Amino acid sequence: MKKMVVRFLTKILVVLGICGILFFCLQVAGSRLPQKILDRIPGYRKTAKLSTEVVSGQLANASELVTQKLTMEGFSTYEDEGIPILSQGNFVMTYQSQVTAGIDASKISFRIDHEKRIIHVHLPQAEILSATVDPGTISYHGESIAIFNFNNKEDANKAQKLAESDARKAARASGILDNADRYARSLVKGLLQGVAEGYQIEFDPQK
Structure with a gap:
């Protein structure tokens, strides 16, 4: 039971880590990507x-x-x-x-x-x-x-x-x-x- 909980928490942490890395990369490289692509990414701040x-x-x-x-x-x-x-x-x-x-x-x-x-x-x-x-x-x-x-x-x-x-x-x-x-x-x-x-x-x- 404990192993299942540990595996579950590990998966959550991995997913959160990947999301964090992706978010950071988008912020750093956002100015290099076409705005129409950035605007389609969920959670990315759209610019008027x-x-x-x-x-x-x-x-x-x-x-x-x-x-x-x-x-x-x-x-x-x-x-x-x-x-x-x-x-x-x-x-x-x-x-x-x-x-x-x-x-x-x-x-x-x-x-x-x-x-x-x-x-x-x-x-x-x-x-x-x-x-x-x-x-x-x-x-x-x-x-x-x-x-x-x-x-x-x-x-x-x-x-x-x-x-x-x-x-x-x-x-x-x-x-x-x-x-x-x-x-x-x-x-x-x-x-x-x-x-x-x-x-x-x-x-x-x-x-």
């Missing part, structure tokens, strides 16, 4: 399927992601098309400018692989969004004397547009777009992590 509406709604919270701001000291040389000495206005202007770069969130696309639990995100390339010159910081140097030049205000407006164009070029040369691309990924990943529990976020190569 992420909807495209949830992801779209999260990305819609940011209509434009300004990811980088750069303040620079710059100078530009202005020459109009007049006749030297008589009507041509020439000068150098120094100024302070601010350039912003980032991505347009409305151009973000994505697809969800529910089987592998991956969100594939495609981001547009970062671009210069604005370049402004602070009028209060503009100084003019080396102004030439033009006898018949009556377009000083027009020259100043053209010079400011030239300065803004030069500021954009200088910002690109500084690497602001590469920094904006990297930071945009970080921002988007942060937006999605709050609603994408159990999913990995991967970014497709930019074209």
